Amino acid sequence: MHLLKERILLEGQNLGNGILKIDSLLNHQLDPLLMLAMGKEFAARFADVPADRILTAEISGIAPALMTAIELNVPVVYARKKQPVTMRGKIFVESAPSHTKGGMVDLMVSGEFLHAGERVLIIDDFLASGQTLMALSRLAMAAGAEVVGVGVVVEKIFEGGRDAMHQAGFTMPIHALATILNMDHGKIVLA
């Protein structure tokens, strides 16, 4: 996605250790026109899937997931990392290592909002190690739903997440709107 790649090259910062700062357009500030364009692009790439529901993880997955949901007219559910007081009854829980905060984080979805037989499209901000996406996928499978596609705004291909997902048996389409080939020596090299 050309517009996104331009913005990453213009505004992205390589903070070392594989950390890409794109707070100006995804992780702190949101640009509505860029977000709309991302939603349209995801919808186009997954047009032939089709999905009944979008699953993402709080916090930074919410905006791209919602924009895609608007294009596809399906509900979004965002996995919570802390159990809110309103989350009761049957809960699906998986955990994944946090890329930016260290330690493990739980991902929780209420049984109210993931159902057996649903076709689920997973949308998130980054594909790095793939662990968060695989945890989201396990949530969907635990509910008896089928994951029909995975879309991410940015893939850091050098972290091996796509390979790890293939090795774990993921055969559904995985699309990234921008792919970073390497971040060596302070650079940001896009595909």
Next chain:
Amino acid sequence: MHLLKERILLEGQNLGNGILKIDSLLNHQLDPLLMLAMGKEFAARFADVPADRILTAEISGIAPALMTAIELNVPVVYARKKQPVTMRGKIFVESAPSHTKGGMVDLMVSGEFLHAGERVLIIDDFLASGQTLMALSRLAMAAGAEVVGVGVVVEKIFEGGRDAMHQAGFTMPIHALATILNMDHGKIVLA
């Protein structure tokens, strides 16, 4: 906003202690058509403000803030509750009591995304005690920005937040898309 009120009456649950569960439409699952309608409604109510930027708080403020931003074509910044590794340099920090989690939560915005002289519209999910909205407002003022309006999806008027904000000197328009008069005896009474 009629559509929202209908959905609250249909799907909302009074969990006691003033806790309104509307996870099916705002705090866990998002309905894209309802979200679009909320964005249009906020944009209409604040059409004469006008704002340069929308400020909200993660997590549940992000969706309504983004939908409003799309209508108004202005950037959103969402205050973070934990400092991400990408947040460096000048940071504005305020704290507010958490309504649903207990204790105090920090709200942090990078100095990169709030600027002196900007006209800021605050959008959030709930107006209860008003403490989070006042903390967001202090963030904007600390940056030298002006808060020109406050919009919330749901106001629980019996918690006194609007009065507290007036007493604290808030004179800008405060709009709620749905107002709950009381939640006594397990009921949800809308204005």
